[in-house]
Amino acid sequence: MAQPRLKMRLGDLLVQEQIISDDxxxxxxxxxxxxxxxxxxxxxxxxxxxEVQLLQFLARQLDVPFFDLNNLTIDAAAVALLxxxxxxxxxxxxxxxxxxxxxxxxxxxxxxSALDAIASLLSPRELVLAVAxxxxxxxxxxxxxxxxxxxENFAVQLHEEHQxxxxxxxxxxxxxxxxxxxxxxxxxxxxLFEDAVQVGASDIHIEPDEKVLRIRQRIDGILHxxxxxxxxxxxxxxxxxxxxxxxxxxxxxLPQDGRFNMKVRGRDVDxxxxxxxxxxxxxxxxxxxxxxxxxxxxxxxxxxxxILTRFRRQLKRPxxxxxxTGPTGSGKTTTLYGAxxxxxxxxxxxxxxxxxxxxxxxxxxxVQVNAKIGLTFSQVLRSTLRxxxxxxxxxxxxxxxxxxxxxxxxxxGHLVLTTLHTNDAVTSALRLxxxxxxxxxxxxxxxxxxAQRLVRRVCEHCVESxxxxxxxxxxxxxxxxxxxxxxxxxxxxxxxxxNFTGYSGRIGVYELLExxxxxxxxxxxxxxxxxxxxxxxxxxxxxxxxxALDYAREGITxxxxxxxxxxxxx
Numbered sequence: 001m002a003q004p005r006l007k008m009r010l011g012d013l014l015v016q017e018q019i020i021s022d023d024x025x026x027x028x029x030x031x032x033x034x035x036x037x038x039x040x041x042x043x044x045x046x047x048x049x050x051e052v053q054l055l056q057f058l059a060r061q062l063d064v065p066f067f068d069l070n071n072l073t074i075d076a077a078a079v080a081l082l083x084x085x086x087x088x089x090x091x092x093x094x095x096x097x098x099x100x101x102x103x104x105x106x107x108x109x110x111x112x113s114a115l116d117a118i119a120s121l122l123s124p125r126e127l128v129l130a131v132a133x134x135x136x137x138x139x140x141x142x143x144x145x146x147x148x149x150x151x152e153n154f155a156v157q158l159h160e161e162h163q164x165x166x167x168x169x170x171x172x173x174x175x176x177x178x179x180x181x182x183x184x185x186x187x188x189x190x191x192l193f194e195d196a197v198q199v200g201a202s203d204i205h206i207e208p209d210e211k212v213l214r215i216r217q218r219i220d221g222i223l224h225x226x227x228x229x230x231x232x233x234x235x236x237x238x239x240x241x242x243x244x245x246x247x248x249x250x251x252x253x254l255p256q257d258g259r260f261n262m263k264v265r266g267r268d269v270d271x272x273x274x275x276x277x278x279x280x281x282x283x284x285x286x287x288x289x290x291x292x293x294x295x296x297x298x299x300x301x302x303x304x305x306x307i308l309t310r311f312r313r314q315l316k317r318p319x320x321x322x323x324x325t326g327p328t329g330s331g332k333t334t335t336l337y338g339a340x341x342x343x344x345x346x347x348x349x350x351x352x353x354x355x356x357x358x359x360x361x362x363x364x365x366x367v368q369v370n371a372k373i374g375l376t377f378s379q380v381l382r383s384t385l386r387x388x389x390x391x392x393x394x395x396x397x398x399x400x401x402x403x404x405x406x407x408x409x410x411x412x413g414h415l416v417l418t419t420l421h422t423n424d425a426v427t428s429a430l431r432l433x434x435x436x437x438x439x440x441x442x443x444x445x446x447x448x449x450x451a452q453r454l455v456r457r458v459c460e461h462c463v464e465s466x467x468x469x470x471x472x473x474x475x476x477x478x479x480x481x482x483x484x485x486x487x488x489x490x491x492x493x494x495x496x497x498x499n500f501t502g503y504s505g506r507i508g509v510y511e512l513l514e515x516x517x518x519x520x521x522x523x524x525x526x527x528x529x530x531x532x533x534x535x536x537x538x539x540x541x542x543x544x545x546x547x548a549l550d551y552a553r554e555g556i557t558x559x560x561x562x563x564x565x566x567x568x569x570x
Contacts, residue, residue, distance in 0.1 A: 010110055011039055013061060014049070024048045040108065051133055058109055059131045067095070067105050069136045070461035070497040074144065078102055084145040086121060090114040091137050093144070094122070101126045107134035143499070147195035148226060151215070154188035159230035185236045190264075193271075193288075197264045202288060202329070206241075208234035208281035220456050220506050221329065231280070238275065238282045245273045253277055259356060261291075272356060295359055298338040301331070302507045304547070310512055310540065311450060315339055320447035321410040323397075325420045325428045327568075330453050331508050332419045333358055336393060339417060340364065343391055351384045352393040353377055369395070377402045385409055394418040400436035407437055410445035423569050424544060425449040425513035426535045430528050443515075443523035451511040453568070455548055455561040458490050459498035463555065466491040472559050479545060479566070490555040507556060509565065511544040544569060 008016075011025045020028075020043065032042045043049050049057075059066040078097040082104070087093055092114065096103040102125045104118060109131050119127045161184060192215065196204050201217035208214075213228040242249045245258030256275045261268065270289040275282050298308060314322055322339075324332045337359055344350060344363055352361075355369035355377070365387070367380050377394060378401040384392060385405070397403050397420050410416040422428045428449045432442045466489045468476060473484045492502025513535055515523075522530035535541055548562045 010058075014043075014057070017057070019053070019057060020048050038108065038111075040110070051135075055107070055131045055133060062109055062129065062131075064109065064129045064131060067130050067132045069093075069095070069105065069132055069140055070495055072496060074140070074496050076144070079144050081122060081125070082118065083121070084141065086117070087145070088138075088141055090118055091134055092118055093132070093137055093140055095130070096128075097125075100124070101128050103128040103130055105130040105132035105137065107132060107137055140496075142198050143497075146198070147191040150191045151188060151195065151226070152228065154184055154191060155213075155228045155230045155233055158184045158188060158233045158236060185233075185240050188233075189237065189240060193262065193264045193269070196288060197267060197269060197290070204284075204286045204288065206234065206237055206284040206286075208278070208283070210280055218329075220501075220503060221454060222456075222501075234281050238284055241273060241284060241286075242275065245271075247273075247275065252282055267291075270358070272358075289358055291359065295337045295341050295361070296334055298335070298342060301334060301338055303335075303510055306540075307510050307512045310514065311339075311448070312342070314448040314514065315343060315415075317415060317447060319410060319413050319415055321407060321416045321418065321445045322447055323418060323420055323428050323449045324452065325422045325425065325449060326452045327421060332452065335450065335452065335508075336417055336419065337361070340391075340393060343415075348390045349388060350391045350393070351387060351389045352395070353380045353384060354393070354395040365389075378405055381405045381409070385412075385414070389414060391415045391417070396420070397432070397435070403432055403435050403437045404441070407432070407441045407445040410447075411441070416445075423451075425451040425511045425541075426532050429513075429515070429519075429523060430531065433523070433526060433528075439523045439526040443520040446515055446523075448515065449513045451513075451544055453509045453544060453548070453565050454506040455509055455551065455557045455565055456503035457505045457507050457556055458558055459492035459495060459502055459504040461497040461504075462493040462495035462502065463490050464493050465489070466558065468559050472563065475563065475566075476549075476559070480549060487553050488555075489552055489559050491558040491560070502558070503561075507551065509544055509548045509551065511542065511547060513538070513541055 011029065014020045015022050015025050028039060028042045028046055028048065031046065032039055035042065040054055044051050044054060056066050072095060074095045075097050078094040081097065081102055082092065082094040090111070091107040093105050094102050095105050102122050104127055106114070106129065108114065109129055192204065196217050199217065199219055201219050203218040205216040205223070206213070207216065208231055211231060213231045213234050215226045215228065216223045239249055244260045247256045247258045254277065257273065259270065259272045261270050268291040270291050272287040272289065274285045298312070303311065324335050326332050340350065340361060344361060351365045351367065353367050353369060357366045357368050360366070367384070369375055369377055369380060377396070377398055381394060381402060382405055392409060392414055394402065394406050394416065397406060397418050406416050406418055420428050420431060422431045428451065429442060429446055432446070433439055468484070468489060476482055492498055494500040494502045498504040516538060518534040519531055522534055545562065545566045548557065548565050551557045552559055552562045
């Protein structure tokens with residue numbers, strides 16, 4: 001069956017249908033000759049027509065459907081028929097396979113050479129054409145052309161290569177080695193990293209079990225599992241990763257930490273690696289830090305404008321301590337680096353004490369803690385105060401000595417930014433006292449506490465209204481005093497775009513507590529109850545759970561996510 005063809009040239013058709021004028025066409029053709037880009041793209045760039053308008057027009061002319069891929073259930077078997085290289089080259093995605101017919105969505109259905117090439121690739125199956133937006137296609141290439149099958153194939157190959165001989169590895173990078181086994185383990189790991197970067201995973205877990213090898217990726221805070229039957233390859237993966245990170249490959253009984261840098265899909269990725277001896281070998285967890293994406297500014301973190309204004313006011317203070325608190329993975333580092341990027345001026349001397357240094361900042365003196373040689377937080381902090389700093393960032397308040405030095409630095413003319421692992425802003429100040437700091441010192445030094453969490457965003461492509469069930473309604477009533485049906489809430493139905501989870505991306509939830517006189521007086525008296533009462537009575541104080549509930553009322557997140565956060569807060 002012949003493929004749909006336009007009856008005349010695209011530009012002439014658009015003029016004939018009075019969608020653009022002849023003058024606009026001539027201007028577009030003139031620019032096209034200079035840039036070499038396609039006419040449709042040029043018309044869109046010039047603002048003469050929108051992408052959706054153009055594609056809907058083409059779909060009508062060719063008598064083919066126009067697809068919104070987010071509302072489509074895409075057949076994985078169909079996707080596999082068109083290799084990724086050709087799919088990206090021709091901006092084409094096979095979405096459905098039925099009775100030897102393959103439906104292919106393209107962003108430029110008027111490209112005859114691309115149509116012929118795709119038809120040839122899919123032969124003897126018949127090509128059925130559809131139209132889709134280019135931006136959507138690019139997004140779905142990353143989502144659908146996963147490396148899962150590739151990883152499984154490399155795992156089988158590696159297992160077969162070393163079935164009898166065991167694993168002996170010696171190369172020190174992920175770009176292949178001298179012998180075949182070296183090359184295969186490097187290819188497997190590279191596929192693993194490429195897949196993780198492609199789906200935006202923050203962590204990779206490699207966990208050997210008795211009969212299977214679990215590889216898990218944390219995406220939007222939730223772990224997604226892939227199981228490999230070739231459990232014996234775990235040793236090869238761990239050995240290669242240890243070599244890359246410069247760890248001791250002969251030590252399998254003790255935990256080890258390391259880091260390395262690599263290029264993945266054109267991105268500069270810093271990998272923090274931790275090994276742990278477990279029952280069936282060694283477990284590895286790798287945190288992926290994308291250095292190419294840069295540091296988010298405070299405005300880009302999603303911090304509500306009212307809190308952002310107050311937080312920036314605190315950052316302009318010449319001295320005092322600002323605490324950022326929350327569990328691992330709550331975005332504390334992002335907030336602190338966002339603050340540092342705003343404070344990073346030629347007039348400020350900034351020193352950071354970190355374990356490890358996560359992002360490199362120009363003009364900032366960053367010190368890596370090394371406990372093995374006695375370079376502890378307290379040791380470095382004591383030295384940094386003699387380096388004439390204006391601003392200090394201390395990665396974490398881990399012990400009494402670090403707390404006291406940090407607090408004393410804050411009352412002797414330095415702005416000190418640091419983190420603490422506590423549940424909320426109110427308990428953070430009291431935690432400093434629990435760690436042995438005198439109440440009067442905390443009251444004199446501490447200026448503000450920012451507590452934060454991350455909640456998942458409802459997928460904008462499959463969002464629908466949601467009525468809280470009886471249990472949720474009761475909880476909402478206790479939390480905020482609202483009556484059932486008072487507010488409209490939303491959830492994600494689950495679609496191709498969000499991998500049927502109902503969520504896509506995350507947003508920060510913040511609670512900012514600024515200390516006033518009643519709070520400082522309570523701290524000096526070591527009065528925990530009085531401090532908590534004064535904090536809750538502060539005019540700007542709004543707890544994390546209520547801030548998250550505000551997001552749910554705005555349709556940004558779901559009631560389920562708010563409940564999950566509230567349970568986490570205890």
